Amino acid sequence: MNTLKEARKRKGLTQSQLAVECGxxxxxxxxxxxxxxxxxxxxxxxxxxxxxxxxxTLLFPNG
Known part of the structure; x- marks a missing residue:
C-alpha cells in the first residue's frame, strides 16, 4: 500500500471524498x-x- 492510500484510509475518506475536498x-x-x-x-x-x-511524500513518493 502506498502513502497516499494509507493516509486517505487513516482519515476515513473514500477516493471520491478526497477528490471533492481537493478539487x-x-x-x-x-x-x-x-x-x-x-x-x-x-x-x-x-x-x-x-x-x-x-x-x-506526494511529490517524491519513492524518497
Missing amino acids: CSQGWIVQMEQGKGLPSPDLAKRIAETLQIPVM
Missing part, C-alpha cells in the same frame, strides 16, 4: 495511488493539508 477527479486520485501520476505542486499541497501529511 480534482476521483480518477486522478486512483492514478496517484497506483503510481501512474504525480500531482502538481498545488494539488499536492491541497492533498497534504487535507490528509495532514508532508507534501514531499
